[in-house]
Amino acid sequence: MIPGSVTNRPDSESSMTTPSPLGRLLWPTLLVVGGMLGMTGCHAVDFYDQSLQRPLPPALEPPRELNMTSLPAYRVEPPDILQIEMLKLVPLPPYRIDIYDVLRIRVMGTLLDQPIDDFYLVEGEGVVSLGPAYGTVRIAGMTVEEATDVITRKLELVLLEPYVSVQLARTAGTQPLTGVYLIAPDGTINLRQYGMLHVAGKTVAEIRLDLQKHLRQYFDSPEVSVDVGAYNSKVFYVITEGAGMGDNVRRVPITGNETVLDAVSMVNGLSQVSSAHVWVARPAPAGFGCEQILPVDYLAITQGGAAATNYQILPGDRVYIAEDNVIAFNNWLVKLTIPIERLLGVASLGTSATRGFQTLGRGYNQTRND
Numbered sequence: 001m002i003p004g005s006v007t008n009r010p011d012s013e014s015s016m017t018t019p020s021p022l023g024r025l026l027w028p029t030l031l032v033v034g035g036m037l038g039m040t041g042c043h044a045v046d047f048y049d050q051s052l053q054r055p056l057p058p059a060l061e062p063p064r065e066l067n068m069t070s071l072p073a074y075r076v077e078p079p080d081i082l083q084i085e086m087l088k089l090v091p092l093p094p095y096r097i098d099i100y101d102v103l104r105i106r107v108m109g110t111l112l113d114q115p116i117d118d119f120y121l122v123e124g125e126g127v128v129s130l131g132p133a134y135g136t137v138r139i140a141g142m143t144v145e146e147a148t149d150v151i152t153r154k155l156e157l158v159l160l161e162p163y164v165s166v167q168l169a170r171t172a173g174t175q176p177l178t179g180v181y182l183i184a185p186d187g188t189i190n191l192r193q194y195g196m197l198h199v200a201g202k203t204v205a206e207i208r209l210d211l212q213k214h215l216r217q218y219f220d221s222p223e224v225s226v227d228v229g230a231y232n233s234k235v236f237y238v239i240t241e242g243a244g245m246g247d248n249v250r251r252v253p254i255t256g257n258e259t260v261l262d263a264v265s266m267v268n269g270l271s272q273v274s275s276a277h278v279w280v281a282r283p284a285p286a287g288f289g290c291e292q293i294l295p296v297d298y299l300a301i302t303q304g305g306a307a308a309t310n311y312q313i314l315p316g317d318r319v320y321i322a323e324d325n326v327i328a329f330n331n332w333l334v335k336l337t338i339p340i341e342r343l344l345g346v347a348s349l350g351t352s353a354t355r356g357f358q359t360l361g362r363g364y365n366q367t368r369n370d
Contacts, residue, residue, distance in 0.1 A: 062282075062294060063314075064259070065307035071256045071314070073203045077233035078183045082199070082207070086177045088223035091168075094143045099124055100172035103139075103147070107155060108163040116155075119169055134158055144168055177215075180229050194218055204228060231255065234315040238263050241323035243273035244331040258313040260296050270298075270321060277322035280311055 063069040076082065097103070099122050107116035114133045122128050126140025130151070137154045139147040148166045155162040181189040187200025197214050199207045208226040215222040231253055240248040252258075252266055260280060264270065276299055282292040300306040313319065 063312035065261075065310040065312070068257070068259075068312045074228065074231070074234070075201050075203055076183060076207070076228060077200050078185050078187060079232045080183050080228060081230035081232065082181045082183065082189060083227045083229040084177055084179065084181060084211070085225040086222070087225055088219075088221065089174060089176065090220040090222075091171055091174060092218065092220050095168065095171070096141050096143060097122060097139050097147055097168070098172060099126055099140055101168065102170040102172075103128065104165075104167040104169045105130070105151065106165040107151075107159075109159055109161050110155075111159070130155070177224070183233075236263065236313050236315065236317040236319065238267050238319045238321070240267060240271055240274060240321045243323040243328040244335065245273070254313065254315050259310045260313065260319060261301055261310055263313055263319040264298075264321070267321075273323055273327050274321050275324045279320055279322075280313070281318040281320055282314065283316045 061067070101122045103120050103122065105116055105118070105120050105128075110116050111133055114131050116130055116134070120128045120130070122140060125138075127136040127138045128151075129136045134155060137147075137151050139150060142150065144166050148164050151166065152162060152164045155164065175193050177191065177194070181191075183189055183199060186198075188196045188198045191197060191214075194215065197211060199210070202210070204226050208224060211224050211226065212222050215224070234254045235251050236254050236258070238250045238252060240250075242248060248267075248271075250267055252263070260278065264278070270276070278296040278298045280294040280296060282294060284290050284292055294311050295309065296311070297306065297309045300308070301310045
C-alpha cells in the first residue's frame with residue numbers, strides 16, 4: 001500500500017462526512033418537494049368532521065341552484081331604509097283651526113254671481129275671505145263646528161237662508177310623514193315631531209301596526225303603508241385568500257336569490273392567486289359550537305353545469321376561495337429571501353464603494369507625483 005493513499009474499504013465515518021455529488025443534489029430537491037407537498041391538499045378543512053359532507057335526509061338538505069327556498073320574513077335591522085306613506089291623515093278631534101290651514105267651504109243660497117264653493121286659505125291674520133259681497137270671517141282657534149256657526153251668522157247679514165258646510169282639507173301644522181327613514185344604530189326611526197319608534201327586529205307588517213298605534217295619539221284612525229326601501233342589513237361575505245399577501249373580504253347585500261356562482265361573479269371570478277378550492281362556511285345556530293362546511297366543486301359547476309354544489313347563499317354565509325399553493329409557496333419564499341438579498345446588496349454596495357475610494361486615492365496620488 002502506498003503511504004498517503006485511500007483504500008476502497010467501506011468506512012462509515014468517511015461516507016458520512018463526504019457525501020457523493022448525487023447526494024448533495026438530492027437533499028435540497030427533497031426538502032423543496034417535501035415543503036410543497038406539506039402545503040398542498042385540503043388542509044384548510046381537514047380538521048372538520050367528515051360526517052358533515054355525507055348525504056343528509058331530504059328535510060336537511062341545503063338549498064341549491066335547482067332547489068332554492070324562500071328566505072323567512074325579512075326583519076329589518078340597522079342600516080335598512082324604510083319607505084313610509086301616509087294614507088289617512090286626520091287630526092284628533094276637537095281640532096282647532098290654525099293659520100294657513102285650508103278649508104273646503106260650500107254654501108247654498110248664495111248670490112248667483114258670487115257662489116261659495118271652493119278651497120279657502122286661513123290667512124295670516126286668522127281670517128278667511130269669502131268674497132267681496134260677504135267679507136272676511138275670523139275663525140282661527142275655533143273648531144270646525146264653531147267656524148260653521150260663525151260663517152253662517154256672517155252670511156245671514158247678506159243672505160236670506162244660507163246653508164253652510166265647512167270641512168278641514170289640509171292642516172298647516174301637521175307634519176306629513178311620507179318619506180324615507182333610515183334605521184338608526186339603536187334600532188329606531190325618527191318621526192320628527194311625532195317622536196321615535198323602535199322597529200329593529202320586526203317585519204314590515206309588525207312595523208305598520210306599531211306605527212299606526214303610535215300615531216293614534218296624534219291622528220284620528222291613521223292609516224300608513226310601510227315598505228323596505230333598501231335592504232342593507234342582511235349580507236354575505238366573499239373571502240379570497242391572498243396567497244400570503246393578505247386576504248380580500250367583500251361584503252355583499254343579499255337579495256335572497258344568490259348562489260355560489262353568483263357570489264364568485266360579484267368578485268369578478270377567481271383571482272390570479274386563487275385555486276379552484278371553494279367552500280361555503282355557514283354560521284351555526286346560536287348556542288352550537290359546531291362548524292357547517294359545504295364543499296363546492298367549482299369545476300363541476302362551471303365546466304359541467306352541475307348544480308349539486310351550487311348552493312343557495314343565506315344571510316351570514318362566508319364563501320371562501322382558497323389560495324393557489326404554488327403561488328403561496330413562492331410568495332413565502334420571496335418574503336423569506338428579500339431580507340437576505342437586501343443585506344447582501346448593502347454589503348456589496350459597501351464593498352464596491354470602498355474599492356472605488358481606494359482606486360480613486362491611488363489614481364489621485366499618481367497624478368500628483370507625475
